[in-house]
Amino acid sequence: MAPTFADVLAAAARIAPFVHRTPVLTSTSVDEWAGARLFLKGEHLQRTGAFKYRGATNAVQMLSGDAAARGVATHSSGNHGAALALAARTRGVDAYVVMPAGASPVKRAAVERYGASVIECENTPTSRERALRAVVARTGAAAVHPYDDDRVIAGAGTAALELMQDVPDLDVVIAPVGGGGLCSGTALAAHGCNGAVRVLGGEPALADDAARSLTTGELQPPRPPATIADGLLTGLSERTFGVVREHVEQIVTVTEDEIVEAMHVVWERTKQVIEPSAAVSVAAARAARLDGARVGVILSGGNTGVVDR
Amino acid sequence: MAPTFADVLAAAARIAPFVHRTPVLTSTSVDEWAGARLFLKGEHLQRTGAFKYRGATNAVQMLSGDAAARGVATHSSGNHGAALALAARTRGVDAYVVMPAGASPVKRAAVERYGASVIECENTPTSRERALRAVVARTGAAAVHPYDDDRVIAGAGTAALELMQDVPDLDVVIAPVGGGGLCSGTALAAHGCNGAVRVLGGEPALADDAARSLTTGELQPPRPPATIADGLLTGLSERTFGVVREHVEQIVTVTEDEIVEAMHVVWERTKQVIEPSAAVSVAAARAARLDGARVGVILSGGNTGVVDR
Numbered sequence: 001m002a003p004t005f006a007d008v009l010a011a012a013a014r015i016a017p018f019v020h021r022t023p024v025l026t027s028t029s030v031d032e033w034a035g036a037r038l039f040l041k042g043e044h045l046q047r048t049g050a051f052k053y054r055g056a057t058n059a060v061q062m063l064s065g066d067a068a069a070r071g072v073a074t075h076s077s078g079n080h081g082a083a084l085a086l087a088a089r090t091r092g093v094d095a096y097v098v099m100p101a102g103a104s105p106v107k108r109a110a111v112e113r114y115g116a117s118v119i120e121c122e123n124t125p126t127s128r129e130r131a132l133r134a135v136v137a138r139t140g141a142a143a144v145h146p147y148d149d150d151r152v153i154a155g156a157g158t159a160a161l162e163l164m165q166d167v168p169d170l171d172v173v174i175a176p177v178g179g180g181g182l183c184s185g186t187a188l189a190a191h192g193c194n195g196a197v198r199v200l201g202g203e204p205a206l207a208d209d210a211a212r213s214l215t216t217g218e219l220q221p222p223r224p225p226a227t228i229a230d231g232l233l234t235g236l237s238e239r240t241f242g243v244v245r246e247h248v249e250q251i252v253t254v255t256e257d258e259i260v261e262a263m264h265v266v267w268e269r270t271k272q273v274i275e276p277s278a279a280v281s282v283a284a285a286r287a288a289r290l291d292g293a294r295v296g297v298i299l300s301g302g303n304t305g306v307v308d309r
Numbered sequence: 310m311a312p313t314f315a316d317v318l319a320a321a322a323r324i325a326p327f328v329h330r331t332p333v334l335t336s337t338s339v340d341e342w343a344g345a346r347l348f349l350k351g352e353h354l355q356r357t358g359a360f361k362y363r364g365a366t367n368a369v370q371m372l373s374g375d376a377a378a379r380g381v382a383t384h385s386s387g388n389h390g391a392a393l394a395l396a397a398r399t400r401g402v403d404a405y406v407v408m409p410a411g412a413s414p415v416k417r418a419a420v421e422r423y424g425a426s427v428i429e430c431e432n433t434p435t436s437r438e439r440a441l442r443a444v445v446a447r448t449g450a451a452a453v454h455p456y457d458d459d460r461v462i463a464g465a466g467t468a469a470l471e472l473m474q475d476v477p478d479l480d481v482v483i484a485p486v487g488g489g490g491l492c493s494g495t496a497l498a499a500h501g502c503n504g505a506v507r508v509l510g511g512e513p514a515l516a517d518d519a520a521r522s523l524t525t526g527e528l529q530p531p532r533p534p535a536t537i538a539d540g541l542l543t544g545l546s547e548r549t550f551g552v553v554r555e556h557v558e559q560i561v562t563v564t565e566d567e568i569v570e571a572m573h574v575v576w577e578r579t580k581q582v583i584e585p586s587a588a589v590s591v592a593a594a595r596a597a598r599l600d601g602a603r604v605g606v607i608l609s610g611g612n613t614g615v616v617d618r
Contacts, residue, residue, distance in 0.1 A: 044580045271353045271582040 002242055005192030007154035008185060011058040012161050018057050018090055020046055022159070024166050025299075029269045030282075036290040038282070039170065040266075041163040041298050044274050048110070050301030051159050051182055052083035052146075058155030059144040060087040068093045070140035075121070075128045076111075077103045078231060079301055080146040085116035096141055098131045147181025148237040157185025163296045164193040171293040176280040176300050177201040177210040177251060178232035180240025186298055187247035201244065201251040202284025204228075204259060209235045211251035214244060228256055231277030231301065252284040259283050266299075274299055311551055314501030316463035317494060320367040321470050327366045327399055331355050331468070333475050334608075338578045339591075345599040347591070348479065349575075349608050350472040353583050357419070359610030360468050360491055361392035361455075367464030368453040369396040377402045379449035384430070384437045385420075386412045387540060388610055389455040394425035405450055407440045456490025457546040466494025472605045473502040480602040485589040485609050486510040486519040486560060487541035489549025495607055496556035510553065510560040511593030513537075513568060518544045520560035523553060537565055540586030540610065561593040568592050575608075583608055 025040040043051040060072055071094030074084050081097040088095035095116035099108055100123035111118055121131035136143055145152065159182075160173060175186035187199045203210050204227035212220040213236055222235035236244065244251075254262075263279035266272055274282075278300045285295050334349040352360040369381055380403030383393050390406040397404035404425035408417055409432035420427055430440035445452055453461065468491075469482060484495035496508045512519050513536035521529040522545055531544035545553065553560075563571075572588035575581055583591075587609045594604050 049580070267582050271358070273576050273580040273582055 002239065003150040003153045003184070003188060005188050007150060008157035008161055008189045008192060011054070011151070011154040012158040014061050015054055015057045015155060015158060018061070018087070019054055019158070021162055022046055024163060025270055025272065027269050030265060033265050033269075034282075034286040036285060036293050036295045038285055039163065039167045039294065039296045040270070040282070041159055041296060042272065043159050044272060044278060044299050044301050048079065048082045048086050048114075050079040050083065051156055051298065052079045052301070053086065054158050055149070055152030055155030055181060055185075056080065056083035056087040056144065057090070059149060059151040060084070060091050060093070062151050063142055067142050070142065071095060072144050073132060073135050073139070073141040074098070074144050074146065075132050076146055078107055081116065082107065082110040082114060084144055085111050085114035089115045094139070094141065096135045096139060098128055098135065100128065147179035147234070148239055150239075153181050153185045153188070153240065153243070155185070156182045157189040159298055160186040160189035160296070161193065163298070164190060167294070167296060169294060170194075170197055170296045172198045172200060172290055173296040174200045174202055174252075174281045174285050174288075175298040176229070176232055176277055177203045177236075177244070178277070179234040180210060180236040180244055182298065182300055183210075183248065184240045184243035187243055191247050199248050200284065200288060201248050202281040203251050203253050204232055204280055205253040205255050207232050208251070208253045210244060211253050213241055214248065214251050217245070227259075229259055229276040229280050231275065232280060252288045254280060254283040254287050258287060262286065272299070275301055277301065311548065312459040312462045312493070312497060314497050316459060317466035317470055317498045317501060320363070320460070320463040321467040323370050324363055324366045324464060324467060327370070327396070328363055328467070329355055330471055333472060334579055334581065336578050339574060342574055342578075343591075343595040345594060345602050345604045347594055348472065348476045348603065348605045349579070349591070350468055350605060351581065351608050352468050353581060353587060353608050353610050357388065357391045357395050357423075359388040359392065360465055360607065361388045361610070362395065363467050364458070364461030364464030364490060364494070365389065365392035365396040365453065366399070368458060368460040369393070369400050369402070371460050372451055376451050379451065380404060381453050382441060382444050382448070382450035383407070383453050383455065384441045385455055387416055390425065391416065391419040391423060393453055394420050394423035398424045403448070403450065405444045405448060407437055407444065409437065456488035456543070457548050459548075462490050462494045462497070462549065462552070464494070465491045466498040468607055469495040469498035469605070470502065472607070473499060476603070476605060478603060479503075479506055479605045481507045481509060481599055482605040483509045483511055483561075483590045483594050483597075484607040485538070485541055485586055486512045486545075486553070487586070488543040489519060489545040489553055491607065491609055492519075492557065493549045493552035496552055500556050508557050509593065509597060510557050511590040512560050512562050513541055513589055514562040514564050516541050517560070517562045519553060520562050522550055523557065523560050526554070536568075538568055538585040538589050540584065541589060561597045563589060563592040563596050567596060571595065581608070584610055586610065
């Protein structure tokens with residue numbers, strides 16, 4: 001069963017009391033650089049600093065009272081862990097976050113700051129899965145995957161839903177692609193609002209599993225991590241690939257230089273701090289040569305910091 | 310003759326069609342760090358990336374048609390040059406900006422991007438003044454000083470005026486102090502709206518001429534440039550010192566480490582790119598130990614980049 005536009009609409013209503021309705025930023029000088037009119041959906045200003053808080057909140061709020069009382073658990077070396085921690089704290093329940101021993105101290109501090117228990121594991125998929133299963137067995141917590149979860153995908157899609165509401169006449173919508181949760185949710189929201197809008201993905205050329213999957217029609221494994229856009233290292237799941245294949249016209253790949261240039265353009269011209277993973281969709285908006293089109297771009301997150309206004 | 314609150318009100322009405330009404334940003338996590346509730350007036354999101362555009366626009370718009378037709382001129386190694394260039398272009402008149410030969414190429418490019426003619430000079434006050442006098446003699450352009458000008462001070466004060474309107478119950482207002490144009494205008498606006506509000510200045514300890522002037526009651530010369538806050542190297546003028554002496558309770562000096570820490574806190578927690586000079590007032594808000602007070606802070610500018618939305 002795949003998530004639907006109705007799930008995105010339900011998520012939007014459910015999470016509205018808890019999330020920021022983030023601003024849409026524009027800049028004529030960024031537009032000149034990009035060769036298109038960009039409408040940047042500022043999810044770097046979302047609580048916890050990234051769109052991840054939307055999906056995590058949707059998942060936590062959907063739990064029954066009994067299930068929620070046993071807490072939630074996930075594995076994450078990055079923003080999803082912090083997002084789930086705050087979403088759990090907001091509902092007043094426990095959160096357990098499995099993190100590899102070498103994870104960024106800043107990201108770990110963010111997770112702990114929001115009151116979650118951190119469980120260390122080795123930095124391998126096997127160790128991570130084993131540690132998560134163990135904490136779930138011990139506590140009865142509900143596991144919430146960073147992207148391979150309908151509730152998370154629907155929540156992620158609410159950013160694009162707001163963007164389509166705020167700027168109804170977009171020609172194109174672009175989201176970055178890692179595990180595909182944001183891109184899937186964005187596609188569902190965009191086509192739910194307007195079947196004619198073109199949905200593109202942006203992906204680092206050094207982590208182009210989604211582009212290869214869409215081209216070949218078969219789910220391709222991720223390459224070894226190499227890109228500066230460290231939020232986009234993971235590969236699509238069958239679930240997210242299903243949505244991407246149905247809704248996404250093209251995955252635009254961008255070089256490391258293009259990512260860095262886009263990040264600096266956004267920093268310099270809009271004074272907004274975004275991380276390389278968020279800059280990927282900005283770089284893709286330029287690389288796609290959209291020739292004056294009105295383009296919605298999901299700025300997926302900030303850096304390792306905390307936005308909790 | 311000193312500028313007055315009435316000048317600030319007139320400036321606000323005059324420049325409203327041309328300037329951004331910038332947002333007031335808040336962050337609970339910045340508040341925890343500062344020990345006070347901060348309301349950050351986001352002038353880094355002003356056109357040309359700094360509050361300077363307000364004063365430049367006020368000066369340019371106040372010129373008679375005949376005077377404006379001969380253009381405007383200034384000397385500036387930084388944001389005032391870009392601000393005057395755009396203000397002139399907006400009125401459709403010429404701008405001449407005297408810049409030292411070693412000025413930042415990015416800042417020079419910004420000035421030229423807005424259509425101004427750049428006149429190079431040596432990096433000494435004498436050479437700068439001589440070059441400015443020469444261009445004024447040649448063109449008949451009206452000189453607009455970066456801060457020692459009532460029109461510029463009144464324009465700068467409109468940022469604080471908006472802040473006082475948007476957050477009427479402030480206890481304290483803080484602005485950074487360089488030449489004193491922003492601090493003077495801020496003080497006039499703040500006390501014009503509410504005579505009980507405390508007005509503080511923020512100044513780098515390595516460029517503490519305003520603090521020494523206020524303490525001694527005599528205008529003190531600036532020290533040799535040493536601070537990272539390179540927008541605050543200039544000293545007060547008699548004009549700005551007069552306003553500061555009347556309205557500013559205290560100049561809070563901050564160390565280089567405090568400036569850098571404040572800048573990083575703003576970057577990390579609000580995702581806003583501000584330059585060290587803007588971080589000075591944020592650092593001062595913490596250093597002043599305001600104990601939970603509601604504090605308006607003028608974020609005076611971004612970095613060398615361009616915000617032209």
